[in-house]
Amino acid sequence: DLEPIPGKPGLRAMSVFERALDEGQLLRFTADTIAIGPPFVSTVDELHAMGEGLRRAIRHVMAQA
DSSP states (O other): OOOOOOOOHHHHHHHHHHHHHTOOOOOEETTTTTEEOTTTTTHHHHHHHHHHHHHHHHHHHHHHH
């Protein structure tokens, strides 16, 4: 869950979604909640890379705020 931008619900999550696409990740969002659904056959290293990519996307968006 991300803190919504006052008066603009969902915009922060959409910004993270767009940045994550730049990171090569596909996730989904509803309002300001981010969800990821890694494949069941993901390795531990792939899961760590997904987490790091999501962290980078969130940090990038929060730095722009």
